[in-house]
Amino acid sequence: MSMGLRVLTVALAATLPAQAQEADPRAGRDFFQTYCWQCHGKSGAGTGPMAEMLAIAPPDLTTLSDRNGGTFPTEQTLMQIDGRSPLLAHGGDMPIFGAFLEADQNVPLKVESGQPVLVSPELANLISYLQSLQGE
Structure with a gap:
């Protein structure tokens, strides 16, 4: 394989979705x-x-789908957890463990619209777990 073809192959591979x-x-x-x-x-x-010490009671995470018309609210949930949508009860994002949700490499997580949102693997795992709690 010529050098130019190798460079082109690597460049094309870099543009493909992860x-x-x-x-x-x-x-x-x-x-x-x-x-x-x-x-x-x-x-x-x-x-x-x-x-009981919080000014705003934490929600029942086992009923997220029920409260969203039977569909798990992936985008809303991840945005509240990672701080893209502030939580009043937390004074903003979730400051206690926010750093543990950061990663050098993000993974795509599909939301209700079908669009992928890049999140840390830890957040993708947490969302998957919360989905598994629905209906229990």
Whole structure:
């Protein structure tokens, strides 16, 4: 293969979309049980030991789909978790563990519109776990 063809091949490969990494709800559960349960409760029902100290009660994360017409609100959920949409109860983004959701490489996560949104693998895993809680 000529040098010019190799450069063109590498350049074309760089423009292709990254392979979607399959989110792991078990890894998301581990993240949740480390960083989120204190407010949202072990089951995600909003009954964690810190919930009573908050001015705004944490939502029941097991009913997100029910409260959104039967569809899991992926985009709204990820935007609240990663700080793109501020949470009044947190004074903005989720400051306690926000740094743990940062990554050098992001993965695409498809939202309701069908468009991919780039998020950290940890956030993709957490969203996958929250989806698994629906209807429990």
